[in-house]
Amino acid sequence: MVGQRVRTRFAPSPTGYLHVGGLRTALYNYLYAKKMGGDFIIRIEDTDQSRKVEDAQKNLIKTLEWAGIIADESPEHGGSYGPYVQSERLGLYDKYCKQLLSDNHAYYCFATHEELEENRQLQIKQGLQPKYNRKWLPEEIGGSMPASVIKKKLDEGGPYVIRMKVPDYISVWFEDIIRGPVEFDSATIDDQVLMKSDGFPTYHFASVIDDHFMEFTHxxxxxxxxxxxPKHLLLYEFFGWEPPKVAHLPLLLNADRSKLSKRQGDVAVEDYIRKGYSNDAIINFVAMLGWNEGEGSEQEVYSMEQLIEKFSLERVGxxxxxxxxxxxxxLEKQYIKNRPTEKLVSVIKPLLLAELEQKKSLMPLEIITSDAYLEKVVELMRERVGFEYEFVTFSSYFYFEPESYDEEAVKKRWTPDTHELLQEFLIILQTLDDFSAENIETELKKFVEPKSMKAxxxxxPLRILAxxxxxxxxxxxxLEVLGQETVIRRIKAGNEKISFPV
RNA sequence: GGCCCCAUCGACUAGUGGUUAGGUCAUCACCCUUUCAAGGUGGUAGCACGGGUUCAAAUCCCGUUGGGGUCACCA
Known part of the structure; x- marks a missing residue:
């Protein structure tokens, strides 16, 4: 193990979307591998055929890549430890299950679902931990089932599962990187099903086999x-394999501190993407949920590169x-504030173009879709938006005429004189040669001063109309960015629509 | 219920025997200001409880309480 290249994995089941908790697990695996100069691998755990969802695998990997988590080996990109999908590795599980059987570490079990359920109910009623009652444990490994009966059942070809035989009266101990030493009594460990009656392995069995042969170190x-x-550890012991190091991450919680779940908000990474969060912010945020740099650092904003540089499992809470x-x-706002202007423009331009398909603008299209114009919008709005798409929606007046005027604001700002004043000032604006912010400001002050009124x-009213x-x-x-023509048009239009008293 | 894990402001956390218990988000006040933001300054707010160990405990030990996870032919 010493000096071995670090290999970590994210092993989701293709049952749907990527959960934010899953994203964090993947991220920590990725960060640790990269930090150590090792490899990060994606393996798909599809041993439950009934729960398999079409395209889930593809989406999982696509979402991880969106987040910037790129696997060195995966079912989509291959690698030298494949296949990376468990349903394509069935022969391997079969082979090693046979070995366990012949080594008396596993046994056939013909119990029916009804039997099992009955047994479980009985144990619950007696206040015991529900566990398999070992009815089918063979005589030669300490059970009461004669070999002849087992053989007969086997010959009949009825459905069966294969269970591991958990040794009695031992204690299983291991060192968790995050939690330290953890100990279990084997009496509390169930004879876990290894192979299901459909011939597929259970998660527990398949993941141990794969983790070993894919040579994961952590x-x-x-x-x-x-x-x-402990079940997994026992399996390693049966095979005589050295188990990898393990780290169990704390859970992500709802506001009421229960395990993060739907019903109490969004849990799918895709939900957050849809809401407009950027990969930078999500990664940064999720990374800080359970990990921090320590040593008195007060940094809050981390790039992926910085996370890789600073990450350590020891500092996971x-x-x-x-x-x-x-x-x-x-965090999202922090990223928008600091994102390069060109990058923001390249994101919002397609959004605006799409919007322009739906809505008509009275402004010259070649101007409002130009980089120069959008750059100005970005500079004016970057500290005022919460999401990138708001450069278009929240800031729609940069492209579209106001459809209405904020009633509250009008009520608050309009006086009997407003209409007249706007009329007069409009003339000044119309004759302005230099329609710059600076110039507009001086003209407005010049206009207002002799009347001893405040700007x-x-x-x-100008803001509301514009x-x-x-x-x-x-x-x-x-006003400068909107341009003279637009501003004049909007003042005229608005001043007609709004009349005092409002 | 059995087993396992966990416990510092409302939230994320720093803290590894001696600190006025620090930072960030949120919140409140003030400043800046044409608005909204952004920014600045300041404030409210926390070691779950009880026993030990020690000159000294948020920090170490035990217990209590509370929370969570898990007990499938799901992962």
Missing amino acids: IIRGEEWLSSM KAGAVFNIEKLNW AVLIH SGVSFGPSLYHL
């Missing part, structure tokens, strides 16, 4: 697997973490 997975660790959307929102009496809303960037810059 297993990093959610805490929900902690209590099945033990307690579950609540998935708090407010902080994610804040605000015009500023607010944008339809009462908030936004500096008025003068807003």
Whole structure:
């Protein structure tokens, strides 16, 4: 093991979308592998045929790649330890299950579902831990079932499963990288089914076999697997294999501290993508849920490169973490604030183009879809939006005429004089040769001063007429970017529609 | 219920025997300001409880309480 190249894995079952908890598990596996100069692998656990969802595998991998988590080996991209889909490795499980059988570490079990259920109910009623009652444990490994009966059943060809024989009166101990030493009494470990009656292995069996043959050095997975660790360890022992190091991650929680689930909000990474969150923010956020750099660091914003550089399993916390959307929102804003202008423009341009298919603009298309124009919009709005798409939606007045005027704002800002004042100032704006923010500002001040009025009496109505809303960037810059023609058109239109009293 | 894991502000966390218990989000106030943001300053707010060990405990030990996970021919 010493000096061995680190190999970690993310092993989802293709049953649907990628869960944010899964994203974090994948991320930590990825970060650790990359930090150690090793490899990160994706393996698909599709041993439950009934739950398999079409395209899930593809989507899982696509979503991980969106997040910037690129596997060195995966079913989509191959590798030298394949196949990376468990349903394509059935022969392997079969072979090693036979070995367990002949070594008396496993046995056939012909119990029916009804029998099992009955047994379970009985045990629950007696206040016992539900466990298989070992009815089919053969005589030669300490059970009571004669070999002849087993052979007869086998010959009849009836359905059966294969169970592992958990040794009695031993204790299973291991060292978890995150939690330290953990110990289980074998009396609490069930004779886990290894092979199902459909010939497929269970998760427990397949993952141990694969983890061994794919030569993973570290297993990093959610805490929900902690209590099945002893079964896995026993399997390694049966085979005489050296188990990988393990780290069980704390769970992601709902606001009420239960395991993060649907019903209480979105859990699919795709949901967050749809809502407009960027991969930068999601990765950053999810990374900080359970891990921190420590040593007094007060950094909050980390790039993937920085995460790889700083990550360590030792600094992963033990307690579950609540998935708090407010902080994610804040992070998203941080990224928008600092993202290069060209990058933002390249993202919003297609969104705007799509919007223009639906809605008509009175502004010259070649101008409002130009890089130069969008760059100005971005600079004015980047500190005011929560998501990239808001450069288009939240800022629609940069491209479209206001459809209505904020009623509250109009009520608050209009006086009997407003109409007249706007009329007069419009003339000044129409004759302006230099329609710059600076110039507009001086003209407005010049206009208002002799009347001994405050600039605000015009500023607010102008903003409302130009944008339809009462908030936004500096008025003068807003007007400059919109351009003389548009501004004049909007003032005229609005001043006609709004009359005092409102 | 058995077994296992966990426990610092509302949330994410720093802290590894001696700190005025620090930072970030959220929240509140003020400043800046034409609005909204952004930014700045300041504030409210936390070691679950009880026993030990020690000169000294958020930190080590035990217990209690609370929360979570898991007990499938699902992963």
